[in-house]
Amino acid sequence: MASEAAHTSSGAAKQPLTDTTAVTGGTAATGAATGAEADGRQRPAPGGAGAERPPAVRVSGLWKRFGEQVAVAGIDLELPAGQFVGLVGPNGAGKTTTLSMITGLLRPDLGQVEIAGRDVWRDPVAVKARIGVLPEGLRLFERLSGRELLAYTGRLRGLDGDEVDSRATQLLGVLDLAGAQHKLVVDYSTGMRKKIGLAAALLHNPEVLFLDEPFEGVDPVSAQTIRGVLERYTASGATVVFSSHVMELVESLCDWVAVMAGATIRAHGPLAEVRGAAPTLQDAFLELVGANRQQGHDLDWLGGAR
């Protein structure tokens, strides 16, 4: 197993799909072929020859403490662009705190974060225009319908009304929310909320998408839908960074993983390197985080005579 493994990966996104039009209103499909986006940004194809791209995310010396609790202990990390990146770790490892600092939602005590070469805290407007975020405990405007929420988000993102309309229609369709588009968000189920949150995060066709536990509380059908959308999106050369506890999911989706435990990064690199000789990522993970496989043996009363 590759603890503190290589920082970069040469692998292209898994199973690249070519039909990206439904997600991005046609811009990504064009962008994948030419590197030109409708919004004027350049986005090289994933793994393209000679494509010199800065890391999607560069973190150095990042610290966060809440009172006595050190949530993130001076981590350094480079997440490669154009990849499906998984941030995994046990409860309380510091994943949400790290993602919050990376996305400009929580100010670090110390350290720097750059996204696509721009400093998150010195250049927040430029950075926020280039990222999409689906945070943990997503708060939405509950008294808007799903379509109104997308219309509002799109206008906040500076897109013109017709473009927002057309992208919203496509996203609602792909995410199987068209039938619920006029329902108030307050009446959405957990999975529907994740999907409308994802649609809002994708609407402006960001370069990097951050998702905190995007599959939590999502049924298998919706999970498959979300997965399909994310695979199309990374195939356009964009980067997805997501946190999860579900190792099978990370193993099947990610090109690159970072394992976090006890506020530090325990291993990072291409999936195969981090997994190493372990049969599954789950085994490698348990080894890396020092999980005690004997846990539960003290509960000798549980299941005993009543």
Ligand SMILES: Nc1ncnc2c1ncn2[C@@H]1O[C@H](COP(=O)(O)OP(=O)(O)OP(=O)(O)O)[C@@H](O)[C@H]1O
């Ligand atoms: N606002 C806060 N105030 C105090 N402590 C906090 C706060 N946010 C996080 N922590 C603490 O920081 C540590 C890291 O928490 P964090 O939520 O980042 O972990 P996580 O890896 O995302 O966990 P989980 O997988 O359970 O969501 C934990 O010990 C947590 O209790």
